[in-house]
Structures are given as C-alpha cells and as structure tokens.
Amino acid sequence: MARFALWSRRRFLNAAAVSVPAAVALSACQGFSRPKAGSDAAALQERIAGTVVVKGDETYETWREAMIWQRAKANRRPDMIVQVESAGDVQEAVRFAAANGMKVTTRCGGHSMAACFLRDTGMLIDVSRLDGIAVDKAAKTAVVGPGVFCRGLAERLAEDGLAFPGAHCGTVPISGFLLGGGVGMNTNAWSSGMSVFAVNAVDIVTADGRLLRASAQDNADLFWAARGGGPGLFGVVVKFHLQCFDAPKVIWGATYVFAFDALDEVTRVMDEVVPRLDKDVETLVAIAAAPDVPFGEPPEKRQRIYLDVNAFVASEAEGRRKLTPLLDQPLIARAIERIENRAGNFDRYYSDNEASFPQGHWMGDAVWVDDPQAAMAVLKAHMPECPAPRATPVLLYMGTNPLPDAACSRIARFYLAYYMEWDEPAEEAASRAYCLKVFNALKPVARGSYINEMDQEGRPQDIHECYSPQAWKRLAALRGQWDPKGVFHGFYGES
Amino acid sequence: MTSKLPKAGIVAALVLLSGVGAQQALTAGKPADSATVVRELYAAFERGDMVALEQLIAPDATWTYYGPPDKLPFGGTRHGPKGVAEFFATVDETLENPVAVQRAFIVSGDMVAVPGTEESTVRKTGIRYKADLVHVFKVRDGKIVSFEEFIDSGKVLLAFQGDGSAGIGGARAASAPAAGGARRPVDRSAGKAAFTTCLGCHGNDGQGRAYMHAPDLTGLDAEYLARQLTNYRTGKRGKLDDAHGFQMVGRATAIPGPDGVKAVVSYITALPKPQAAPVANRPVPAAIRAIVPTCAACHGAAGEGNAALQAPALDRLDADYIARQLVNFRTGKRGYHADDVAGATMAASAQTIPDRKAIDALAAYYGK
Numbered sequence: 061m062a063r064f065a066l067w068s069r070r071r072f073l074n075a076a077a078v079s080v081p082a083a084v085a086l087s088a089c090q091g092f093s094r095p096k097a098g099s100d101a102a103a104l105q106e107r108i109a110g111t112v113v114v115k116g117d118e119t120y121e122t123w124r125e126a127m128i129w130q131r132a133k134a135n136r137r138p139d140m141i142v143q144v145e146s147a148g149d150v151q152e153a154v155r156f157a158a159a160n161g162m163k164v165t166t167r168c169g170g171h172s173m174a175a176c177f178l179r180d181t182g183m184l185i186d187v188s189r190l191d192g193i194a195v196d197k198a199a200k201t202a203v204v205g206p207g208v209f210c211r212g213l214a215e216r217l218a219e220d221g222l223a224f225p226g227a228h229c230g231t232v233p234i235s236g237f238l239l240g241g242g243v244g245m246n247t248n249a250w251s252s253g254m255s256v257f258a259v260n261a262v263d264i265v266t267a268d269g270r271l272l273r274a275s276a277q278d279n280a281d282l283f284w285a286a287r288g289g290g291p292g293l294f295g296v297v298v299k300f301h302l303q304c305f306d307a308p309k310v311i312w313g314a315t316y317v318f319a320f321d322a323l324d325e326v327t328r329v330m331d332e333v334v335p336r337l338d339k340d341v342e343t344l345v346a347i348a349a350a351p352d353v354p355f356g357e358p359p360e361k362r363q364r365i366y367l368d369v370n371a372f373v374a375s376e377a378e379g380r381r382k383l384t385p386l387l388d389q390p391l392i393a394r395a396i397e398r399i400e401n402r403a404g405n406f407d408r409y410y411s412d413n414e415a416s417f418p419q420g421h422w423m424g425d426a427v428w429v430d431d432p433q434a435a436m437a438v439l440k441a442h443m444p445e446c447p448a449p450r451a452t453p454v455l456l457y458m459g460t461n462p463l464p465d466a467a468c469s470r471i472a473r474f475y476l477a478y479y480m481e482w483d484e485p486a487e488e489a490a491s492r493a494y495c496l497k498v499f500n501a502l503k504p505v506a507r508g509s510y511i512n513e514m515d516q517e518g519r520p521q522d523i524h525e526c527y528s529p530q531a532w533k534r535l536a537a538l539r540g541q542w543d544p545k546g547v548f549h550g551f552y553g554e555s
Numbered sequence: 556m557t558s559k560l561p562k563a564g565i566v567a568a569l570v571l572l573s574g575v576g577a578q579q580a581l582t583a584g585k586p587a588d589s590a591t592v593v594r595e596l597y598a599a600f601e602r603g604d605m606v607a608l609e610q611l612i613a614p615d616a617t618w619t620y621y622g623p624p625d626k627l628p629f630g631g632t633r634h635g636p637k638g639v640a641e642f643f644a645t646v647d648e649t650l651e652n653p654v655a656v657q658r659a660f661i662v663s664g665d666m667v668a669v670p671g672t673e674e675s676t677v678r679k680t681g682i683r684y685k686a687d688l689v690h691v692f693k694v695r696d697g698k699i700v701s702f703e704e705f706i707d708s709g710k711v712l713l714a715f716q717g718d719g720s721a722g723i724g725g726a727r728a729a730s731a732p733a734a735g736g737a738r739r740p741v742d743r744s745a746g747k748a749a750f751t752t753c754l755g756c757h758g759n760d761g762q763g764r765a766y767m768h769a770p771d772l773t774g775l776d777a778e779y780l781a782r783q784l785t786n787y788r789t790g791k792r793g794k795l796d797d798a799h800g801f802q803m804v805g806r807a808t809a810i811p812g813p814d815g816v817k818a819v820v821s822y823i824t825a826l827p828k829p830q831a832a833p834v835a836n837r838p839v840p841a842a843i844r845a846i847v848p849t850c851a852a853c854h855g856a857a858g859e860g861n862a863a864l865q866a867p868a869l870d871r872l873d874a875d876y877i878a879r880q881l882v883n884f885r886t887g888k889r890g891y892h893a894d895d896v897a898g899a900t901m902a903a904s905a906q907t908i909p910d911r912k913a914i915d916a917l918a919a920y921y922g923k
C-alpha cells in the first residue's frame with residue numbers, strides 16, 4: 061500500500077471525471093508545415109532541428125499549455141516557443157533572440173507551480189528533449205541532460221552502485237530543480253543541505269550564444285550564479301556534471317499516521333528530537349485530508365498527520381539503530397496507522413511518493429523556518445478557513461550545514477511548504493488568496509523562501525528573500541556582466 | 556531475423572567502396588581466404604542481404620565499434636550474428652544518407668584491414684559528419700570472428716551531441732536543408748506539443764526508457780494507444796498500487812481532451828519504428844508451449860498484434876514491461892474495470908498462466 065495512498069484517492073477520482081476542452085480544434089494534420097516564408101519563425105526554423113511555434117499558429121495554444129506540467133495554465137503568452145533538439149539549437153535560438161530583441165526564458169519539465177518561465181513577451185526555449193546520462197563509475201560522476209527525470213537518474217546510477225540527491229518526486233527533471241537549489245533526498249548527509257552543491261559543473265549557453273563550461277575552475281562566477289540562480293539565471297544550461305555518492309544499500313524507513321490532535325507533539329518531536337538523528341536520516345511531516353471525511357469538516361476531523369522517516373544506510377541493522385531515538389518517543393504509540401521496518405529503495409520510494417504529488421490543478425508556497433513550532437501554530441490557526449478542497453503542508457528537517465558560497469544562499473533548519481489543490485477553475489482564486497494570506501502571516505517566523513516552490517505570482521516582491529542580500533546583489537551584478545543587453549528575462553515580475 | 560533492414564543503414568555502418576561489387580560465390584567445403592570473406596561481407600551489406608551476412612559471422616564473433624556506448628548508441632562490443640544484426644538496426648535508426656569510400660583491402664594472414672571514410676547525417680541533430688576510419692577483420696574457417704571499427708568517433712559523437720563544428724565544412728547540415736532530404740520535416744502539430752508531457756518517460760522518439768520503466772510506444776496500433784490513454788483518464792487503468800503505471804493517470808489527464816488524445820496518438824504512430832522482436836524465429840520454450848497458442852489466438856502467431864481483436868503487438872514491447880503487465884492483469888491492477896472489456900478479457904486469460912516462471916518465459920519469448 062502506497063504510503064500516502066489515502067490522501068490522493070479522492071483527487072484521482074475527481075481528476076478522472078473532469079474533461080478539459082481542447083484548446084483548439086485539432087482537426088487534421090496541421091503539423092508538417094513550415095512557418096510562413098520570410099517570417100521570423102521561418103528564419104530560425106531554417107537553422108535548427110527543433111520546432112518553432114509562434115503566436116498565431118494554429119497549434120500555438122496547445123504548445124503553450126503543453127509547456128505547463130500541471131492542469132492550471134497560467135494566462136501568459138510568449139511570442140515564440142522553441143522546442144530544441146540539441147545544444148546547437150539552443151545556441152541558434154539565443155542568438156536569434158538577441159538579434160531580434162526578444163527576451164528569453166527557459167523551461168524544462170514545466171513543473172514550476174508559478175509557471176515562472178511563461179511570460180507575455182519573448183521566446184520560451186523548451187529544453188526537455190535534451191536527455192542522456194553518462195556515468196563515470198570510478199570517478200563517481202555523471203554527465204546528465206537537463207530533461208532527465210530524478211527517478212530515471214536514480215535508477216540508472218543504481219546500476220553502478222551510485223546515487224544522487226534527486227527531488228522527492230520522480231517526474232521532476234533535474235534541470236529547474238537543481239538550478240533553484242534543490243530540496244533533494246538525503247541532502248543533509250550528501251550535499252550540505254541542498255542538491256545543487258553536488259553539481260560540479262554546468263555547460264551553459266550564454267547571452268552571446270556561446271556554449272561554456274562553468275565550474276569552480278572555469279567561469280567561476282557563472283558557476284556561482286548557476287548554483288541557485290534558478291529563474292533568475294542568465295543562460296540556458298544544456299548539461300549538468302554531477303557528483304554522485306555511494307548508493308545506500310537500503311532506504312530503511314517507517315511511516316506513522318496520527319490524528320490531527322497530535323500536531324503539536326509531532327512538531328515538537330520534529331523540532332527537538334529529529335535534529336539529534338544522524339545526518340543520513342531524513343524526516344518529513346505532511347498533513348493531508350483523509351479521503352473518507354467530507355470537505356468542510358474541521359481539520360481535527362478531516363486532517364491526518366503523516367510522519368515519514370527514511371535512513372539512507374548500508375544495512376538494515378544500521379537503519380534500525382539510526383531510527384531508534386525517534387521510534388522510542390512516546391508519540392509513536394499514538395499512531396493510528398503505521399508502516400514499519402520498510403526496506404526500501406529509490407524505485408519504491410518514488411512509486412510510493414507518486415501519489416502525494418498532485419498532477420491536477422495546484423499552486424503552493426514555501427518558506428524556510430528555524431522554529432517549526434511557531435510556524436505550525438500559524439498554519440494551524442488558518443487551516444479551518446482553507447477553501448481548497450485539498451491542501452497539504454509539508455515540514456522537512458534540513459540540517460544545519462553552512463552553505464558553500466553560491467547564489468543558493470538561503471536555508472534554515474526546516475523547510476515548510478503548503479500546497480493547494482482544486483478541481484474546478486472557480487476554486488482557484490480563493491485558494492490563491494488563502495495561500496497568500498497564510499504566507500503573509502508566516503513572514504515573522506520565516507527566514508526567506510525557496511525559489512523553486514514559493515508563490516512567485518502571489519508574492520513577487522518577496523522573491524529577493526529567496527537569497528541572502530549579498531547573493532541577491534551579486535546575482536544582479538553578474539547578470540549585468542554576462543547579459544549586458546538583457547537577452548534573458550529576469551526573475552518573475554522583473555521583466 | 557533482420558532481413559528487412561533498409562539498405563541505407565547497412566551501408567552507413569560498414570561503408571562500401573562502389574567497386575567491391577561482383578563477388579565470387581564462396582566455394583562449399585573449402586573455406587574461402589580471408590580477403591574473399593571480407594569482400595563477400597561487404598557485398599552482402601550492399602545487397603541488404605542479412606541472411607547471407609549472418610552466415611558469414613561466426614557464432615562467437617565479436618563486433619566492436621570504438622566509442623562510448625552510452626553516448627553513441629552503436630558503440631561498444633556486440634556478440635554473434637544477433638549482436639551484429641542489432642548493431643545495424645541501431646545504425647539505421649540513428650543515421651541516414653550514408654556515403655562511403657574504401658581505399659584499400661590490406662591482407663595479412665587471417666587479418667584484413669580496410670581504411671576508408673564514412674559520411675552520414677545524424678537523424679537526431681541533422682548534422683552531417685565525415686569521419687576517417689579503418690575496419691579490421693579477423694577470419695577463421697570462412698567466417699568473421701572479429702570486427703573492429705577504428706573511427707574518428709570523437710567527431711561522430713560531436714555530431715550526435717549537436718555540435719555543429721563536427722559538421723561538414725564547419726556548418727550544420729540543418730542550416731542548409733532540403734538537398735537530399737537530410738532533415739525531418741518540421742513538425743508543429745498539436746500531437747507533438749502534447750507529446751512533450753510523454754517524452755521524459757517514453758523517450759524523445761517514443762521508444763521507451765528503461766530507466767523510467769516506460770515502454771516503447773512505437774509500433775503499437777492507434778486504437779490500442781487511444782484506448783489505454785482513455786483508460787488512464789477515466790479510472791480504468793493506473794491504480795495507486797500499479798507502481799509504474801499510476802503516474803500515467805496524471806500525464807494522460809494532462810493531454811487536452813479527446814482531441815488531444817487523438818492528436819498525440821497520431822503523432823506516436825507516425826514515429827520511426829525500430830525492429831520488432833524476431834518472435835517467429837524463436838523456439839517456444841517448453842514451459843509455455845501449452846500457453847502460447849492461447850496468446851497467439853488474439854495477439855497473432857508472432858505476437859504482432861491484432862487491432863480488430865483489440866490485442867496489441869507484443870513484439871514491440873520490452874520483456875520487463877510484458878512481465879509487469881501480466882502480473883498486473885493477474886493481481887487486479889489491470890483489466891479490473893467492467894468497462895475495460897479488452898482488459899478484462901486479458902485479466903481472465905492471465906489467470907491461466909501457471910506461475911512466475913511462465914510469466915518470465917512468455918515475456919522473454921515475445922519481448923525485446
């Protein structure tokens with residue numbers, strides 16, 4: 061039984077019942093036609109193997125919507141969408157944009173809940189077809205295309221006894237995930253708290269169309285920006301050079317489900333006990349609705365708390381030992397459901413976890429917090445007014461590693477995210493307003509936000525708080541240096 | 556086995572000198588000398604005659620193309636006639652419009668060295684490269700026991716990686732298209748757009764990604780693909796405990812409506828299809844001899860599928876996927892919904908498979 065099975069069952073049924081009208085009449089075969097001769101699109105299309113689509117094309121709206129992974133489709137329309145086949149295509153596209161005064165954004169998996177890559181002007185470059193995994197087993201490194209999904213990477217690395225701190229959901233590509241920092245698996249032990257610190261180098265196309273290697277040795281300032289610059293990065297990454305780690309022999313874990321009235325105690329254990337566990341033990345709390353309790357019932361009746369712990373270890377015995385300080389807590393006896401002694405691996409982890417990441421209509425927001433008890437108190441006060449049919453807070457212990465010097469410069473002891481999910485477009489506005497209200501209320505206890513999951517559309521003025529003041533300044537200075545003509549869009553809201 | 560291989564791909568791999576043409580037949584009884592065997596091999600390639608070719612490859616032969624196998628799909632060492640056939644299938648999938656030159660046949664005992672050049676267009680990137688090479692053959696008892704291709708695989712790799720500097724004349728073939736039809740037509744269809752949500756798991760060309768446990772979609776019939784997408788969209792497939800199927804629910808639901816399903820299916824069915832598994836040439840293992848006729852009744856004598864009976868091709872799917880689905884059918888994770896009639900039929904049939912061993916044997920027999 062999947063770990064979070066209960067909470068997504070209902071969503072699954074709802075999603076199945078809703079049918080989305082096609083954006084355009086998809087009559088016969090509109091493909092296989094070249095852009096109008098002499099048009100901008102035709103000039104670029106001539107030079108690349110990928111596909112160029114412009115506003116006004118019959119299939120434009122389908123392409124535009126296809127860029128967003130989820131089902132809520134942000135209402136913004138770039139002038140041109142370019143789905144590339146190669147790094148060479150990216151270079152051509154960037155040069156073309158520069159020559160024609162178009163501002164560029166990049167998308168890979170389109171997972172950004174804010175669809176921050178979608179702007180009303182300019183060119184959107186889709187790099188999702190840039191794939192490939194090459195592993196150097198002896199050196200414990202891998203060169204990976206941006207379009208590779210975290211789950212696939214884990215599976216491929218496992219063949220060579222290696223692992224990488226990928227996202228918790230298997231269908232997230234490494235691309236945007238890593239560039240924004242990456243709240244990945246076992247990062248406390250592997251990569252100073254954030255996955256991006258296991259990136260050794262990137263191959264990146266810069267504003268002038270050059271393809272450069274950026275690492276600690278080469279173009280070090282560009283590398284600094286790529287490690288965390290996220291949607292504010294002034295370049296298109298076409299390859300990641302990753303540091304890998306010895307694969308755990310087992311992901312030894314357990315999941316406990318509690319009634320809502322255990323929330324204070326669960327949070328206290330997160331705050332006071334979990335930080336004492338070894339670094340390779342990852343502990344997460346999620347609050348989600350029980351599927352059999354109707355929407356509208358108060359949280360105490362409807363919400364369940366899921367405490368999930370996993371040790372990335374060499375043996376079952378080691379796993380058991382490392383979980384003991386947590387499992388000895390009196391709290392554990394209060395669990396109303398439990399899965400214990402789970403001998404997992406990445407495949408199982410990703411299969412189990414799949415259900416907990418809604419693929420319907422959703423948005424979310426996230427902050428870093430040092431005091432989870434104070435933050436939970438704010439959430440708890442707001443939860444009764446939540447208008448979204450399903451809304452899930454997640455609290456994850458991050459560790460206390462000092463971050464290496466890079467654009468990725470904000471973290472705290474805990475990561476707190478809150479995801480809203482709805483079924484009917486009419487439910488969207490209220491969900492967004494509620495989320496914004498909660499996160500405004502969280503500000504006094506927050507230490508900034510996480511760029512990849514913050515509500516960039518709702519709180520664009522807070523985007524700078526995803527970075528330390530020095531890093532924010534340096535990022536802007538480097539942008540001026542590497543992209544003096546502003547070929548790339550800035551952060552959402554900036555351009 | 557792969558006798559239907561188009562000639563172009565064959566030529567691309569083992570480049571031909573136009574003068575190699577007329578060959579004397581190999582005399583029965585006395586093994587031919589090494590140069591004759593090699594020339595006959597080239598001739599067989601030129602004719603696209605995989606049967607003749609296969610007879611020239613020793614069962615224990617090694618076939619090596621020097622280049623990183625994880626980056627160049629035809630790189631690495633393959634074994635025996637089957638490995639050689641697979642090599643050419645891979646070449647044909649990835650290269651087009653080959654032009655070849657061979658400069659000499661240098662014989663030394665049982666070794667033959669053939670220096671030359673190869674010029675091909677990489678389908679994926681549109682880049683046309685020209686690389687110097689030497690083929691080295693070793694012949695024993697009239698058969699080739701080893702083949703090594705020493706080629707400027709660095710250049711080939713750059714062409715695969717989209718690096719225009721590897722292109723002929725320093726220019727990307729793609730910027731000067733048309734001539735020779737080296738490029739695929741531009742595809743801006745709604746189907747390709749919708750396929751964006753599929754490619755991370757099923758691959759850019761729909762041929763599946765083992766590391767995502769996602770099957771090859773090419774060569775499956777349109778109705779089957781549409782039916783499965785609709786099943787996922789309407790709760791008839793992709794239960795929560797269907798470990799590698801559940802995520803399809805979200806992806807199928809992300810496709811814009813029934814028209815979107817139609818569009819993406821027509822995109823998928825138009826994708827290039829790699830070779831099907833050579834089921835007809837495989838002996839039926841004893842363990843499944845009694846079951847295979849039942850499978851064949853719907854899926855065809857060689858697992859080629861029968862759309863009229865709503866039975867998909869099995870020879871297009873990889874063995875792991877087939878095994879997983881058989882388990883799903885047997886355990887209520889597929890074919891569980893009353894409205895999924897074809898699935899329910901299969902679920903009932905799957906119950907008659909005796910055990911896991913038989914499942915694996917079936918999967919290996921039908922799958923790739």
Ligand SMILES: Cc1cc2nc3c(=O)[nH]c(=O)nc-3n(C[C@H](O)[C@H](O)[C@H](O)COP(=O)(O)OP(=O)(O)OC[C@H]3O[C@@H](n4cnc5c(N)ncnc54)[C@H](O)[C@@H]3O)c2cc1C
Pocket residue numbers: 129165166167168169170171172173175176177178187206226227228229232233234235236237238239240241242243244290291292293295296297298417418512513
């Ligand atoms: C189901 C789900 C689960 C998630 N789980 C996690 C998790 O466990 N941990 C976590 O940290 N995050 C998680 N996220 C958030 C995720 O990290 C971000 O959504 C991230 O942006 C996804 O990467 P992407 O390639 O899809 O980015 P996209 O949404 O395609 O792009 C987002 C931005 O990234 C930039 N970008 C992307 N690729 C490139 C590139 N190649 N070159 C230059 N810029 C680029 C662009 O500026 C773009 O605006 C999750 C999201 C979803 C939807």
